[in-house]
Amino acid sequence: MPELTYLEAIAQTLRQEMERDERVFLIGQDIGAYGGAFKVTNGLQEAFGEWRVIDAPLSETAIVGGCTGAALMGMRPIAEMQFADFVSCGWDQIVTVAAKQHWRAGTPIPIVIRLPSGGGFAGGPFHSQNPESSFAHIPGLKLVCPATPSDAKGLLTSAIDDPNPVLFFEHKHLYRRVRGEVAESRFTVPIGTARIEREGNDATLVTWGAMLHLAVEAADALVEDGASIEIVDLRSILPWDRDAVLASVEKTSRLLVVHEDTRTAGFGAEILATVAAELFEHLDAPPRRLTAPDCPVPFAPSLERRFLPQVEDLVTALRELLAY
Amino acid sequence: MPELTYLEAIAQTLRQEMERDERVFLIGQDIGAYGGAFKVTNGLQEAFGEWRVIDAPLSETAIVGGCTGAALMGMRPIAEMQFADFVSCGWDQIVTVAAKQHWRAGTPIPIVIRLPSGGGFAGGPFHSQNPESSFAHIPGLKLVCPATPSDAKGLLTSAIDDPNPVLFFEHKHLYRRVRGEVAESRFTVPIGTARIEREGNDATLVTWGAMLHLAVEAADALVEDGASIEIVDLRSILPWDRDAVLASVEKTSRLLVVHEDTRTAGFGAEILATVAAELFEHLDAPPRRLTAPDCPVPFAPSLERRFLPQVEDLVTALRELLAY
Amino acid sequence: MEAATELGLDRIDLVGMYRNMLLSRSVEERGRTLFKQGKIPGSFYTGLGNEAAAAAVGTAMGPDDVGAVIHRNTGVHLARGTEPWKILAQFMGREDAPSRGRDGNVHFAEFDLGLITMVSHLPAMLPVATGCALAFRIRQEPRVAIGWFGDGSSARGDAHEAMNFAGTRQLPVVFVCNNNQYAYSTPTRLEYAVDHLAARALAYGFDGVVVDGTDLLAVYREARDAIEKAREGGGPTLIESVTLRLEGHGIHDDASYVPRELFEEYEDRDPIERFHRWLVEHAAFTDDEQRTIESEIKELLSEAVKRAEASPEPAPETLLDGVYAPHDVFETPHFS
Amino acid sequence: MEAATELGLDRIDLVGMYRNMLLSRSVEERGRTLFKQGKIPGSFYTGLGNEAAAAAVGTAMGPDDVGAVIHRNTGVHLARGTEPWKILAQFMGREDAPSRGRDGNVHFAEFDLGLITMVSHLPAMLPVATGCALAFRIRQEPRVAIGWFGDGSSARGDAHEAMNFAGTRQLPVVFVCNNNQYAYSTPTRLEYAVDHLAARALAYGFDGVVVDGTDLLAVYREARDAIEKAREGGGPTLIESVTLRLEGHGIHDDASYVPRELFEEYEDRDPIERFHRWLVEHAAFTDDEQRTIESEIKELLSEAVKRAEASPEPAPETLLDGVYAPHDVFETPHFS
Numbered sequence A, B: 001m002p003e004l005t006y007l008e009a010i011a012q013t014l015r016q017e018m019e020r021d022e023r024v025f026l027i028g029q030d031i032g033a034y035g036g037a038f039k040v041t042n043g044l045q046e047a048f049g050e051w052r053v054i055d056a057p058l059s060e061t062a063i064v065g066g067c068t069g070a071a072l073m074g075m076r077p078i079a080e081m082q083f084a085d086f087v088s089c090g091w092d093q094i095v096t097v098a099a100k101q102h103w104r105a106g107t108p109i110p111i112v113i114r115l116p117s118g119g120g121f122a123g124g125p126f127h128s129q130n131p132e133s134s135f136a137h138i139p140g141l142k143l144v145c146p147a148t149p150s151d152a153k154g155l156l157t158s159a160i161d162d163p164n165p166v167l168f169f170e171h172k173h174l175y176r177r178v179r180g181e182v183a184e185s186r187f188t189v190p191i192g193t194a195r196i197e198r199e200g201n202d203a204t205l206v207t208w209g210a211m212l213h214l215a216v217e218a219a220d221a222l223v224e225d226g227a228s229i230e231i232v233d234l235r236s237i238l239p240w241d242r243d244a245v246l247a248s249v250e251k252t253s254r255l256l257v258v259h260e261d262t263r264t265a266g267f268g269a270e271i272l273a274t275v276a277a278e279l280f281e282h283l284d285a286p287p288r289r290l291t292a293p294d295c296p297v298p299f300a301p302s303l304e305r306r307f308l309p310q311v312e313d314l315v316t317a318l319r320e321l322l323a324y
Numbered sequence C, D: 001m002e003a004a005t006e007l008g009l010d011r012i013d014l015v016g017m018y019r020n021m022l023l024s025r026s027v028e029e030r031g032r033t034l035f036k037q038g039k040i041p042g043s044f045y046t047g048l049g050n051e052a053a054a055a056a057v058g059t060a061m062g063p064d065d066v067g068a069v070i071h072r073n074t075g076v077h078l079a080r081g082t083e084p085w086k087i088l089a090q091f092m093g094r095e096d097a098p099s100r101g102r103d104g105n106v107h108f109a110e111f112d113l114g115l116i117t118m119v120s121h122l123p124a125m126l127p128v129a130t131g132c133a134l135a136f137r138i139r140q141e142p143r144v145a146i147g148w149f150g151d152g153s154s155a156r157g158d159a160h161e162a163m164n165f166a167g168t169r170q171l172p173v174v175f176v177c178n179n180n181q182y183a184y185s186t187p188t189r190l191e192y193a194v195d196h197l198a199a200r201a202l203a204y205g206f207d208g209v210v211v212d213g214t215d216l217l218a219v220y221r222e223a224r225d226a227i228e229k230a231r232e233g234g235g236p237t238l239i240e241s242v243t244l245r246l247e248g249h250g251i252h253d254d255a256s257y258v259p260r261e262l263f264e265e266y267e268d269r270d271p272i273e274r275f276h277r278w279l280v281e282h283a284a285f286t287d288d289e290q291r292t293i294e295s296e297i298k299e300l301l302s303e304a305v306k307r308a309e310a311s312p313e314p315a316p317e318t319l320l321d322g323v324y325a326p327h328d329v330f331e332t333p334h335f336s
């Protein structure tokens, strides 16, 4: 299988889906001739024309609402937020209109919103956020956070297929840093299904997005301690794979959730709450979270290093968990 | 002490604070001559003039952003959302500007946003929501949810005093249904401090807003079972009183969180996660949540009854918790 | 009749629109009664005064055109074919209502008839209407989207983004402002600082027109022209239809903040009476015809009440159905 | 000189604004170098081409006026008194920078100098500027708020709500559009469908003017007039200052999408050279003076770099400071 970067996997999927299905179109700022702020859509306007790769004004509300309308008329719109952070400007259209319309009116809203998210490159408070937790509280949305090129492709394909609004969080820090084998032909990865990145017996580490790669490093480090960590790559936040998480924790009896988003009311809370309620008898240690602290994402590298969970932090947290 | 309804307590506080502090002004839709959709501001424009009780256009973004600007210039603005639901139209101004400005720039944003929230009267999906959980994930905000007339007054006074953006969730269903003694003179209830509504030993029930009153009924019912339930009225969601909750659960060893907002990634998850992590050794039963299910708030009374937690549901949940 | 013939309307069309207005008001009046009888939960809103504008625009739409309706638009639903009993069932929150009791009062539309259900958040459906037009433009279909909004909701960012985007791409969308001079209790001078909202169109690169919304044929003319222009690639139009909301914002509101003189001014501009006079004068509309329509509507409505009341309250166990559309939703013949 | 004298500007003012422009460009050029040296984390943006507009509006502001700045506004910071080393420290994310390393590049302002820190989300600070003006109006203070925005960000709802609300209350706010013909790679024809954004003002009930943003005195005139008008209760103005962004959106962008002819057209409209010619012609500005300013700026900048580099990186343990303002924040003498 060919090796692709995370970004190439997304770009390939967009192209394949546009070739396959005339209803698919892209809309966003600077995604046409410029190819998007991260060049994910490079060359697509040339290939498909300016009515299938639409340069939108600086209008997140018009973009999201426009996708909703186009979807109602039978299209399969894919919006790009220039940075995930700017989705706050389309918040109302997503939570008030798109998320509730099928339940209220029976009309599906098959839209995909692509959200380049995450920190690690001094992007500061408004170019680094992981806004998935706020949306996780909104019934009617689906949220996916792929960590690997192959999952990026499979989940994006599923998102486009899905008759519901899907927020596709693509981690900017992975775009060009992560490579992996990706099947050339079309395939889907079901939304709502976690992936066991590595099996283990001593503790379960649940994570998603860029943190998955830190989790792997941390688990590697723990091997030296003689500990085997099971890593669950959640992949989807809404719906999330409760069964996979519960099965893993039932086996290991220990849980650490790691996320890049901030702590309070972050999605880690939902996982801990569920595990605590469902597996009360099975836990050998208190379930724990390792997350960013409760503040905006800082710009200065000295602060951002402190803000973002680091491999060492994961190692320490796992050791503490195992030592309990 | 005089008895006031919840609504009267809020109205009295607004009047007192406006009399006391020239910097305080109100802005919102139809709050002037009309007195607001719920008549909370009745008579205030007559008393203070149209530049202190400002009828705004249908522009939540201009209202919230306008408050931020006025606050920067030394005012103490209080915005009214006509219904809490419409705060989604001011989401970006709240989370992007107001919540982060002090941390980023050192300039405090002392604004209060009043949010008539909650269901129970066939308001449907857009006139019944409790949007506190979405905001609970945003560092820099304070969120309060008073359940009694006295707390409504004390917390609103504190909110106005506070140099940070405070979202004041006032439960519509309590406006005219709940009466209580309220000191006539100015007083504050500290934000971030829970209130023990009733002491008990067998289980802790944590809740806030309108659900508090159901909790009292349910605890009464449990007395017949010979069980004593400690009810913690959280009052503030951000910051929340971890210490009070942990102290209570440490004593009772059992926790039920009840909230009117929907379940997944609702604030109950944060409380359960914290308790599970901190009081692992003290729990005698899995911590539980009783919440609205994951869907929009329905209109039809038959559906809304099912949606909103009912006293019977609380009683059942408590019995199960105690029986564990 | 000449004015009407010129518009391509024959007598049947004209009487049809008149009937639409009468029916619209009757449905709403019946709703009011049901509300007072405690049979309608929540709150209650009508489009009193907006009947002509609703009937005219609803009728001017082509069969494949779509509209994102708002409150005050009962006549649009009727023009597209929604049966009165469904509207009453909607008000009552019943299982067979368009929103199946999930949402209430005016928050409904029959998608199969080309209408899109509004949300409360005004005017959040304008970007959606623009998006419908975008789909038509992408596929090069000769279809037009209509987006309604009020004078008050013109102040929100959604109106701006929708119109500006539609302007840049000259999309086939017609924005119709039901300017009834109030947003709840707020008069237009506190909502915007220009004489006419139609002026906004100039800032977005398309035409704006002001029309007397109590004059059915005038509204019809503007709507038809704008729709045909959009259909032919001429881009958007903003139609500002000026009326007066003839009662409070909702049933709980006595509208005491509206100056009495304003109501008086609009007294002989009741859109229904006004068009009745026109029909009598120009189309020899008879008292007999009037009586026939009235009794027909009366019967229709008592049937409607019965049918609406016969529809069950939604079963509680259906609450969570449809939070997510199932994967095969597009394979089922009817998904609304 | 007459044109300037008429504007109340003496030679010192004029040379001051010229110096501002030179300094502004020099600070940004030094920033570019520092970025290339790896001393500035993240990304890097300049206001190349906007120097005249920034200097002019910044100078036209009264001492108690306030402004919600955006990127491309280095000259505004300088006009209000921000020292260059602080700007470089800001770019570098250092402890003594206005944002103390919490935020980067152009996301800063010195509140004590009457400026308000922007957020990235454009143009979210326009409603905030309107809110400042609201405070002035409530307290009847003769102060004015300035809100800047770009051609691209004019498309967002925040611009609309801010302007519409300001219009209804005729608040003392001046909206300044830095129209540099592009929003990142997007040309104005895809951002809006009118010739001039100034036309929007008419839809909001106030005046709009278009001015050549490369002509310092022209911008100064419009800014001064608008500010004084607002101060006297005349309500808002929208000033559209037309320039060309003389390079890419940020340092990573080669602007290859901008037609070469457009750059050529603006070659002899570099605002700094243009005003230099004017000064030579009308104010007998000498080569000596030029050299003096240049060497002064050179020295200022090497001092600035040193001082910025001497400022420590923020200490990690301060990360959570100030998420909430402490209760006594207003009692401390300086809270910014």
Ligand SMILES: Cc1ncc(C[n+]2csc(CCOP(=O)(O)OP(=O)(O)O)c2C)c(N)n1
Binding pocket: B029, B058, B060, B082, B086, B089, C071, C072, C120, C121, C122, C123, C149, C150, C151, C152, C153, C154, C156, C178, C180, C182, C183, C184, C245, C249
């Ligand atoms: C975003 C938002 N804020 C507030 C409201 C509450 N609200 C409901 S109707 C209304 C007035 C609407 O006025 P207008 O747009 O003129 O329509 P009209 O009711 O007069 O037909 C308001 C403020 C709302 N529906 N949406």
Ligand SMILES: Cc1ncc(C[n+]2csc(CCOP(=O)(O)OP(=O)(O)O)c2C)c(N)n1
Binding pocket: A029, A058, A060, A082, A086, A089, D071, D072, D120, D121, D122, D123, D149, D150, D151, D152, D153, D154, D156, D178, D180, D182, D183, D184, D245, D249
């Ligand atoms: C709400 C929002 N969406 C997207 C962006 C990303 N973005 C940053 S600058 C920019 C272009 C801004 O154009 P304009 O307003 O003309 O200002 P200019 O940079 O040209 O001075 C965009 C799209 C943003 N900052 N805010």
Ligand SMILES: [Mg+2]
Binding pocket: C150, C151, C152, C178, C179, C180, C181, C182, C183, C184
């Ligand atoms: Mg109105």
Ligand SMILES: [Mg+2]
Binding pocket: D150, D151, D152, D178, D179, D180, D181, D182, D183, D184
């Ligand atoms: Mg620009």
